Amino acid sequence: MPAATDTIELSIVMPCLNEAETLATCIDKANGYLERSGVVGEVVVADNGSTDGSQEIARAHGARVVDVPAKGYGSALLGGIEAARGTYVIMGDADDSYDFSNLDAFVERLRAGDQLVMGNRFRGGIAEGAMPPLHKYLGNPVLSWVGRVLFRSPIGDFHCGLRGFHRQSMLDLHLQTTGMEFASEVVVKSTLGGLRVTEVPTTLDKDGRSRPPHLRSWRDGWRHLRFLLIFSPRWLFLIPGTVAFLFGLIGTLALAFGPVVFGDVGFDLSSQVYLAALTVVGYQSVLFAILTKIYAQHEGFRIPRSRNFDRLERRISLESGALLGLALFLVGLAIAIWQFAVWAAADFGPLEPGTTARTAVLAALFMMLGAQTVMAGMFLGVLKVGLRKE
Structure with missing residues (x-):
């Protein structure tokens, strides 16, 4: 943990809902990156009501836990972003599918002045079995294409869970959505708001949990599409x-x-x-x-x-x-x-x-x-x- 007198440059925010199986690994990778890179930072776990001891695991591994009572992926992330102390925030899922030990490309672009840096899994590499075929060949490509056409966005992977941004710039967008469509809202509002938006290659590994993911393909896909329609x-x-x-x-x-x-x-x-x-x-x-x-x-x-x-x-x-x-x-x-x-x-x-x-x-x-x-x-x-x- 950074000293109280240090100016925190980077907050690594992880939304969490019963992620006891993989949370420690993600936090250790994130702390390892901060130590290796010399970036003054913190790991923030935005807990959305876990009942499996995730909060204790997070604290034991050096993360700061923020309790977010309002349910939903977007709500958890908004709570974590608001509580973050860093100039920059990198958010990522706590299921060990994203590599928190390799964030150099994100930090480099943020320091260069980019206000939203998206990961692109299709450019960086998707491990076998890491993404269902329905998502890989239909859901993500189609929804990302719709977003690029309707909003002239440069982003090729609208729904990558690993992304970095300038914290205050994101707060100034007044993000509203509480569910999975939060991922689309970040990209759309950043584009419409004239923020500097770029993307870097990132990898996607197979989910490390033994239970099914929180994501529901058709329901959440429709919520993303519905959000895009409201904005276009x-x-x-x-x-x-x-x-x-x-x-x-x-x-x-x-x-x-x-x-x-x-x-x-x-x-x-x-x-x-x-x-x-x-x-x-x-x-x-x-x-x-x-x-x-x-x-x-x-x-x-x-x-x-x-x-x-x-x-x-x-x-x-x-x-x-x-x-x-x-x-x-x-x-x-x-x-x-x-x-x-x-x-x-x-x-x-x-x-x-x-x-x-x-x-x-x-x-x-x-x-x-x-x-x-x-x-x-x-x-x-x-x-x-x-x-x-x-």
């Missing part, structure tokens, strides 16, 4: 939804006046029905993008804002949504009433099927869009209710 409504929902809405609406309106022919290809009633459905789906996607961004900001996720969105957010409310939705609904209702009047004028006899159906599709479309807008406005009202948070 523009490219995932807003732009595709706008294109679908405009294409569908223009097509539906054009076919309301009769068939449309392009060369040898003709479009009529069935095409109008599908285009109306596309309009509804696109409109719902646009609404979802707007509501998701407002929700994310309301919950404290610091997403980059734009002036256009700020102006839009100031103008939309439960009342404005209700008025716009009512107007759209009344347009559809007016078309339906006009169609009913035409039917009444014909003594409620048979009408020309094609013309009648095309008009009915148009009326139904506007009424659906109106109802969607009203409900979105009501949901927005729920989001904007001021609540006291503990």
Whole structure:
């Protein structure tokens, strides 16, 4: 342990939940690295409620134990990071899958000014049996690719558990998530926040525990994906939804006046029905993008804002949504009433099927869009209710 008068440069933080089998090995490797390298540092074990004696093992091997009552991988790490005394933090799992005795590359990049240094297991080497095939060939590559595309991140391994960062820079990001998606939040917020982000090769060995890992593939994979979606409504929902809405609406309106022919290809009633459905789906996607961004900001996720969105957010409310939705609904209702009047004028006899159906599709479309807008406005009202948070 460093002397009380020493300035601690590096805190090595390990989240812990019943890691008695491997914790001592990890702490010994970390302390061995500090002794060999001459880095003034400490080992912090962020215990998340272990019942197997992990706390006593950690103290016996020279680590400082921080009790974190709030459950979850992210909660444990946040507690450890907040309690750390070092300028830099390197975090890693306490299952002996990461080599805490070889942290030189991380410290070198941190000292050079990088604010987040990610390990890349695919570049450094994955031992046989260390990563399930589902994670190695599908989960990690796909989620990392999604993160790179949506956020223009340079990181090739979003979910590597061994990573280093400038402690205060990370605290300034106001990290929020408490579960496994914390791994994605660190990378995404660092990228969006303009931090200097790099990665170095690291290795992954087989988990040293005899029990199954805490990770649940499908549940935690979905939580990572859900987090990425919350942070990327523009490219995932807003732009595709706008294109679908405009294409569908223009097509539906054009076919309301009769068939449309392009060369040898003709479009009529069935095409109008599908285009109306596309309009509804696109409109719902646009609404979802707007509501998701407002929700994310309301919950404290610091997403980059734009002036256009700020102006839009100031103008939309439960009342404005209700008025716009009512107007759209009344347009559809007016078309339906006009169609009913035409039917009444014909003594409620048979009408020309094609013309009648095309008009009915148009009326139904506007009424659906109106109802969607009203409900979105009501949901927005729920989001904007001021609540006291503990």
